[in-house]
Structure formats: structure tokens, C-alpha cells
Amino acid sequence: MVANNVLSAAPLNNDGLSSSNTNAPLQNSFINLDQGDTVLFESYWRKMSDECAVVIKGCELLSYVSDNASVCWFMKPELRDVIKRLHALVGNAETQDGHIVIGNGSTQLFHASLFALSSSSNSPNPINVVAASPYYSGYPDETDIVCSSLYKWSGDAKVYDKNEEYIEIVTSPNNPDGSLRRPVVNKKLGREGKLIHDLAYYWPHYTPITHKANHDLMLFTFSKCTGHSGSRIGWAIVKDMDIAKKMTRYIVMNSIGVSKESQTRAAKIMEVLCDSYDQNFKLGSKNSELFFEYSKRLIKERWEKLREVIKENGDLILPKFPGAYCNFTKESSETYPAFAWLMCKKDEDGVSYLEKELKVLARSGNRFGSGPRCTRINMLSRGDDFHEFLKRLSNIKEISY
Amino acid sequence: MVANNVLSAAPLNNDGLSSSNTNAPLQNSFINLDQGDTVLFESYWRKMSDECAVVIKGCELLSYVSDNASVCWFMKPELRDVIKRLHALVGNAETQDGHIVIGNGSTQLFHASLFALSSSSNSPNPINVVAASPYYSGYPDETDIVCSSLYKWSGDAKVYDKNEEYIEIVTSPNNPDGSLRRPVVNKKLGREGKLIHDLAYYWPHYTPITHKANHDLMLFTFSKCTGHSGSRIGWAIVKDMDIAKKMTRYIVMNSIGVSKESQTRAAKIMEVLCDSYDQNFKLGSKNSELFFEYSKRLIKERWEKLREVIKENGDLILPKFPGAYCNFTKESSETYPAFAWLMCKKDEDGVSYLEKELKVLARSGNRFGSGPRCTRINMLSRGDDFHEFLKRLSNIKEISY
Numbered sequence: 043m044v045a046n047n048v049l050s051a052a053p054l055n056n057d058g059l060s061s062s063n064t065n066a067p068l069q070n071s072f073i074n075l076d077q078g079d080t081v082l083f084e085s086y087w088r089k090m091s092d093e094c095a096v097v098i099k100g101c102e103l104l105s106y107v108s109d110n111a112s113v114c115w116f117m118k119p120e121l122r123d124v125i126k127r128l129h130a131l132v133g134n135a136e137t138q139d140g141h142i143v144i145g146n147g148s149t150q151l152f153h154a155s156l157f158a159l160s161s162s163s164n165s166p167n168p169i170n171v172v173a174a175s176p177y178y179s180g181y182p183d184e185t186d187i188v189c190s191s192l193y194k195w196s197g198d199a200k201v202y203d204k205n206e207e208y209i210e211i212v213t214s215p216n217n218p219d220g221s222l223r224r225p226v227v228n229k230k231l232g233r234e235g236k237l238i239h240d241l242a243y244y245w246p247h248y249t250p251i252t253h254k255a256n257h258d259l260m261l262f263t264f265s266k267c268t269g270h271s272g273s274r275i276g277w278a279i280v281k282d283m284d285i286a287k288k289m290t291r292y293i294v295m296n297s298i299g300v301s302k303e304s305q306t307r308a309a310k311i312m313e314v315l316c317d318s319y320d321q322n323f324k325l326g327s328k329n330s331e332l333f334f335e336y337s338k339r340l341i342k343e344r345w346e347k348l349r350e351v352i353k354e355n356g357d358l359i360l361p362k363f364p365g366a367y368c369n370f371t372k373e374s375s376e377t378y379p380a381f382a383w384l385m386c387k388k389d390e391d392g393v394s395y396l397e398k399e400l401k402v403l404a405r406s407g408n409r410f411g412s413g414p415r416c417t418r419i420n421m422l423s424r425g426d427d428f429h430e431f432l433k434r435l436s437n438i439k440e441i442s443y
Numbered sequence: 444m445v446a447n448n449v450l451s452a453a454p455l456n457n458d459g460l461s462s463s464n465t466n467a468p469l470q471n472s473f474i475n476l477d478q479g480d481t482v483l484f485e486s487y488w489r490k491m492s493d494e495c496a497v498v499i500k501g502c503e504l505l506s507y508v509s510d511n512a513s514v515c516w517f518m519k520p521e522l523r524d525v526i527k528r529l530h531a532l533v534g535n536a537e538t539q540d541g542h543i544v545i546g547n548g549s550t551q552l553f554h555a556s557l558f559a560l561s562s563s564s565n566s567p568n569p570i571n572v573v574a575a576s577p578y579y580s581g582y583p584d585e586t587d588i589v590c591s592s593l594y595k596w597s598g599d600a601k602v603y604d605k606n607e608e609y610i611e612i613v614t615s616p617n618n619p620d621g622s623l624r625r626p627v628v629n630k631k632l633g634r635e636g637k638l639i640h641d642l643a644y645y646w647p648h649y650t651p652i653t654h655k656a657n658h659d660l661m662l663f664t665f666s667k668c669t670g671h672s673g674s675r676i677g678w679a680i681v682k683d684m685d686i687a688k689k690m691t692r693y694i695v696m697n698s699i700g701v702s703k704e705s706q707t708r709a710a711k712i713m714e715v716l717c718d719s720y721d722q723n724f725k726l727g728s729k730n731s732e733l734f735f736e737y738s739k740r741l742i743k744e745r746w747e748k749l750r751e752v753i754k755e756n757g758d759l760i761l762p763k764f765p766g767a768y769c770n771f772t773k774e775s776s777e778t779y780p781a782f783a784w785l786m787c788k789k790d791e792d793g794v795s796y797l798e799k800e801l802k803v804l805a806r807s808g809n810r811f812g813s814g815p816r817c818t819r820i821n822m823l824s825r826g827d828d829f830h831e832f833l834k835r836l837s838n839i840k841e842i843s844y
Binding site: 098 | 478479480481482484485488489491492493494495496497498499500501502503504505506507508509546547548550551554557558581584585588589590591592593594666670671672673674675676693696697698699700701702703704705707708712715
């Protein structure tokens with residue numbers, strides 16, 4: 043089967059997505075590992091396909107409103123409840139003191155967060171928005187898309203030294219390099235700015251769960267939790283009621299809420315996920331075939347093969363990750379991020395290297411506030427693409443995959 | 444059954460939605476007719492419930508991407524195709540020369556339109572955004588939500604006289620008053636600004652279809668077409684490829700696309716809708732029980748009862764609408780808007796009158812750029828609410844409904 047992400051050398055659009063598709067044989071075509079698609083997890087959900095099925099009839103879900111008693115009135119109570127249940131199961135975030143706000147992906151909640159955190163500012167100037175490099179490539183463009191007067195992208199948090207209000211985005215594990223992060227700016231200035239904790243990858247298939255995150259504003263996304271990126275479901279856990287109301291207002295003003303179909307489906311899939319762990323616990327069975335363990339094994343296998351091939355390749359370096367004990371899987375392991383942050387050993391342009399030597403499309407370190415030596419590679423792409431990528435990297439015969 | 448929209452006198456949030464709900468007996472409670480919910484159409488979709496059912500399995504719709512070959516790459520081709528099919532059936536918009544862009548409701552596409560139309564401007568100042576009063580209450584707040592430097596709300600198009608770039612929103616039929624609209628500004632200044640045609644209500648259940656709308660940028664929404672407001676599906680028909688690309692970029696930057704579940708369901712429902720007309724045509728049957736005719740009958744009945752009661756009430760006035768021949772239903776009729784624009788005969792505050800005299804919550808004319816004498820009433824609310832509203836207005840015994 044020709045993988046969907048095998049693309050011609052058509053120019054990428056601004057989102058790093060190739061704008062065309064070919065059905066050329068894999069070995070002759072470009073492989074696009076620039077995107078953040080999460081289709082690796084599809085094999086798990088294929089096993090659970092019927093169990094997770096939702097049926098939505100024609101007369102259902104007509105109304106804008108789900109719960110008039112809630113701040114986030116377009117949110118289905120069952121979705122809110124299963125989000126809390128999932129966090130309680132995994133132990134990765136405290137939800138008890140928090141208000142849940144949902145959005146069309148955590149991307150929309152990022153915008154809602156900027157709006158909410160900046161709109162109470164007394165400063166006549168836009169609030170500075172910063173993140174430590176390498177930062178997620180979407181943050182600068184998303185922040186400045188409509189040139190808001192409330193906030194503006196102000197670059198690398200590591201070098202931020204203005205004595206002005208700021209919002210720091212702390213992404214942990216980080217996209218693109220998988221590192222575990224803490225706020226940077228407050229250390230330097232001796233005071234705290236406002237923080238957005240983007241915890242999209244703080245799940246046990248990517249990284250050990252060492253503690254219950256308990257920050258003022260935490261963002262999560264269904265896309266990276268289960269791999270269902272097409273659903274466009276994200277949620278925020280927000281301590282301050284006023285901030286939660288402002289975030290809700292943003293979502294209302296922007297799109298009058300979030301798809302009820304997606305909410306229904308996300309709730310179903312998360313419920314099946316939680317049920318599977320509860321049932322296993324009751325039976326005293328091992329969890330090795332359940333979602334997080336199964337998916338972790340797949341990602342880990344890819345990382346191990348990639349490290350093997352990179353070692354032989356000689357031109358490229360991968361980051362190392364410290365080990366830690368995971369309270370959820372009950373074992374020690376390292377981080378296996380959703381992206382590989384590949385650096386050229388020599389001072390050369392990583393994107394050009396990959397394009398010319400390997401016909402592989404990746405996202406340049408320039409877009410992450412780092413130099414061009416680094417590139418970001420998607421570790422969750424379709425099997426055919428990843429296999430072919432390894433093959434070209436190693437320039438050896440078929441690897442047993 | 445106590446209607447969902449029966450609410451206490453809790454303060455409305457900024458979106459005009461009551462923030463609480465009671466189960467008090469209908470006659471003692473406030474009725475909220477402020478919202479724009481479309482649940483009147485539920486009875487039709489209940490008949491079609493199984494035929495329109497969608498089943499979505501656990502392993503489906505994982506990817507962000509639907510069609511890499513399309514400008515709007517997150518849009519499912521089947522949705523695009525059925526949108527075109529529906530417009531061809533109804534004859535309300537030309538799609539042949541246009542690019543389809545989808546969004547999370549036409550609200551998100553409104554934002555996308557402002558971004559796209561303003562981002563090519565050479566002016567150092569924000570582009571003025573105007574609409575003729577009474578204009579949709581959402582436009583000012585939505586336009587200025589993040590205080591963009593690219594565009595700003597500049598009020599009533601009827602009095603706009605600046606010699607600066609502008610974007611005029613033309614809503615036809617208009618929300619709140621149901622009038623049929625054309626651009627206003629260009630007549631006064633002898634030149635055209637950029638136009639956004641919001642045609643949310645240009646469907647045969649609300650108004651005669653007299654011609655195929657064929658503007659540069661037209662917005663439609665699934666919410667007002669079929670009543671499925673919870674799905675958050677809107678679409679734009681855009682002639683200029685560059686504008687379509689920019690609108691797509693906005694949707695990507697804002698929410699990385701649109702729920703695939705909603706797209707799947709909207710496509711199914713629209714397909715069933717179109718099929719029903721095609722089948723009737725083949726059988727030579729009458730269309731009176733099909734969606735648009737059925738729904739039109741329901742709305743018309745409500746308008747006729749409302750007019751009857753208003754005439755007896757004596758304190759309030761309703762607008763009149765001219766008749767026209769509808770090319771789709773093949774009959775002459777008037778407009779039966781989704782909202783009633785109620786004006787007090789005396790110079791008094793309409794919202795106060797309705798709240799104090801009738802315990803009815805409606806949206807003040809102030810929010811539409813008109814004075815406080817007018818209020819907007821939702822004509823598509825649940826049957827219980829509307830019936831009770833009529834009863835209170837007429838202060839007579841049970842009306843046969």
C-alpha cells in the first residue's frame with residue numbers, strides 16, 4: 043500500500059504540508075516526515091474499532107448548548123467527566139481544582155489562552171509571548187496571525203530580558219526535541235509571568251509519568267493522546283474561574299463552541315480506554331496490550347531502530363533522554379518523543395541534507411527558533427514511510443521491521 | 444416536557460445565553476428566546492433519524508489530512524461535493540467558479556474572511572468593517588475580540604463615510620430583521636469595498652429563492668440550513684484562489700482544520716436531503732413532506748400565529764415582508780425569517796417590556812446597532828417555549844397549536 047504521505051517535491055505550503063500527492067513507487071518519491079500526523083496508533087484502534095464505534099442519528103446533537111449550568115456551556119458533561127477520569131487513571135494532571143474548557147484542538151485553546159491571559163492586562167502594549175527554543179514552530183505564526191494588539195510573539199524565552207509583562211509557553215515534553223521543560227523566564231527576572239503549560243505529550247506512551255502536573259493553565263489534546271487528530275478536540279484545565287470564562291468566551295466568539303460529534307466520539311474512545319484498564323485491574327491481568335503500553339512499545343521500537351541506523355549513518359546526531367520511573371506503567375524508561383530532533387554533525391543545512399541525500403521532507407530547525415542544522419522528523423507516520431526513511435538513512439537492504 | 448430553554452432570571456452571559464437552568468413549571472419561569480438555537484427542525488430529522496445515521500468506528504478519521512490535492516486540504520471531498528450538489532439542487536448559489544473552504548461554523552469563516560480580505564491591504568491602518576443596522580449582534584464583538592491591527596469594527600454601513608478601505612458584511616436575509624439586503628456603502632461613495640455576503644438564511648424554508656447568488660465571497664452554515672447547529676460546520680464559496688488560500692491558512696492557524704466527524708455527518712445528512720428530492724422527482728411525487736417544504740410550513744405556521752397574537756396585543760409591531768416567486772418550491776410566498784424583529788409601538792425599552800410583562804428573555808436592539816425599542820425573538824425555539832410565549836403575549840387561554 044502506498045503510504046498517504048508519499049509526496050512529490052511540490053512546494054510545501056506554509057504549514058509544512060505538501061500540497062500534492064503522487065502514487066509514484068515509494069523508493070522514487072519524496073517522503074514527507076514534516077507533518078505531525080499520528081497514524082501510528084491506527085493499528086491499536088483497528089483492534090478496538092467496533093468497541094469504540096459511535097452511532098449518531100439524524101435528530102441528535104442539533105443544539106448549540108450542552109450544559110447551561112456550566113461555564114463551558116457547549117461542552118458535553120460526559121466528555122468533561124471522562125477527561126477527569128482519564129487524568130485520574132493516568133495520574134498525569136490534577137483536575138480537582140480546575141475548570142475544564144474544550145476547544146477545536148489545543149491549537150484553538152492556545153489562542154483562547156493568549157486572549158484570556160492578556161485581556162486582563164493594564165499595559166497599553168501587547169503582552170510579549172515567548173517560549174524557550176527550540177519551540178513549537180506553530181507558536182510564532184499562530185500568535186501573530188491577526189496582529190493582535192493584546193499580545194505578540196517575542197521570541198526565545200531563554201534570551202527574553204524585557205521588564206514587561208509576558209506569557210511564557212512551557213511545552214513538556216517539548217515539541218520538537220522531546221526535552222522535559224520548566225519555565226525559563228522567571229528564573230532570570232526573579233518574577234513570574236503568566237504561564238501556559240502545553241502538556242500535549244505528557245502521556246505514558248511518550249514519557250514516564252513522574253508526577254501529577256498541577257499548573258494554573260494546562261493544555262492537552264486528543265490528537266496526541268490517542269492519535270485521533272482529525273477529531274479536533276483539545277481541553278484546558280484552568281484553575282482561575284475568570285480565565286476559564288474568558289477562554290470560553292474566545293471559543294464562542296471564534297466558532298460558537300466545538301463539534302458535538304467529535305465530543306461524542308472522543309468521550310466514547312476515552313471511556314473505552316479507561317474501561318480497558320479498569321477491567322484489566324479487576325482481572326489482575328497485565329496491561330501490555332492496552333493502549334498506552336502497546337503504543338509505547340511501537341514508538342520505542344521505532345526509536346531503537348532509528349538510533350541504530352543513525353549510529354551507522356555517521357552524519358547525524360539524536361538527542362539523549364534521561365530515564366525515570368513511570369508511576370503509570372510501573373517501570374523505568376526514557377522518553378520516546380513523537381518527533382526526532384535530528385542534528386547534522388557538520389555545520390550544514392539539515393533540510394537540504396535530507397532532501398538531497400534521502401528525498402525526505404522534514405521541518406527546518408529555523409522554524410523552531412534554532413539554527414538550520416536541526417530538523418524535526420515525525421516518528422508517528424505511516425509504517426511504509428518510516429520504514430523507507432530508515433532504509434534510505436542506512437542505505438542498506440530491507441530492515442526487519 | 445420542560446423545554447431546555449426555560450431558564451431562571453440568572454444574568455445572561457455576554458453571549459446572551461442564560462447561565463443557569465431550572466426545572467420550574469413553564470408558566471412561572473423565564474423563557475429564553477434570545478438564543479439562535481434551531482431545534483424546531485428536530486421533528487423532521489426524527490423521521491429521518493435512522494436514514495441519516497452515521498457509524499464511525501474507532502480506527503477511522505485519525506489523520507489531520509483529507510485531500511492533499513486540495514487548497515482546503517482538511518476538507519473531505521465528499522463534503523465538498525455534496526455542498527455543490529445541494530446548491531445545484533436548491534439553486535441558491537453558484538458554485539462552479541468558486542472554491543469551497545470549510546470552517547467550524549460560518550462564524551470561524553467570518554474571522555477567516557476578515558483575515559483574508561485585510562491581509563492584502565497596503566494600508567497601515569486597520570480596515571474598517573461595517574454592516575448596515577440592524578446588523579447581527581455577533582459582528583462587532585467577533586471582529587474586535589483580539590483587537591487585531593488588520594481590521595476593526597467601524598459600525599453602521601449606512602452612515603459610513605470615511606474615504607478608507609472597508610469591508611462590508613451583507614447579510615441576506617438579514618439577522619435580526621429578515622430583510623433582503625444589498626451592499627450599502629458603495630452606493631454612497633461611488634466605489635466598491637470588499638464584501639462578505641453572509642447568506643446563512645438564503646434557503647427556501649426562510650425565503651423565496653429568486654436567483655442564484657453569485658458573489659465573490661459567500662458564507663453558508665449547516666446550522667441554519669438543516670438545523671444541526673451542534674455540528675459546527677460552515678462553508679464559504681470563494682472566487683479568488685488567493686483569498687481561499689488565506690482563509691484556509693486562517694483555519695489551519697486557528698484550529699488545524701475542522702472536525703472530521705462533523706464533516707462525515709454533515710455530508711451524510713446533506714446527501715440524504717438531496718437524494719430525497721431526486722427520488723421524489725423520479726417518482727413524480729409532491730415535495731410537501733420533504734425538508735424545505737416541511738420546515739417552511741412549520742415556520743410559516745409560527746409566523747401566522749405570531750402575527751395574529753401581535754395584532755391583538757396592541758403594544759408591539761412586526762415587520763412586513765414582500766412576496767416573491769420561489770424558483771425552488773415553485774410558489775409565491777413571503778419571507779419567514781428565523782427571528783422576529785419585534786418593535787414596541789411606544790418609545791420604551793423592548794427587553795424590559797418583555798422581561799417584566801411576559802417573563803420572556805430576548806436580545807435587545809441595542810446589540811444590533813438599533814435602539815432599545817426593538818428586540819430579537821427566536822422563531823425556531825422548542826415548541827413548548829414558543830407556545831408559552833404566544834400564550835403570554837395574547838394573555839388568552841391555550842392556543843390550538
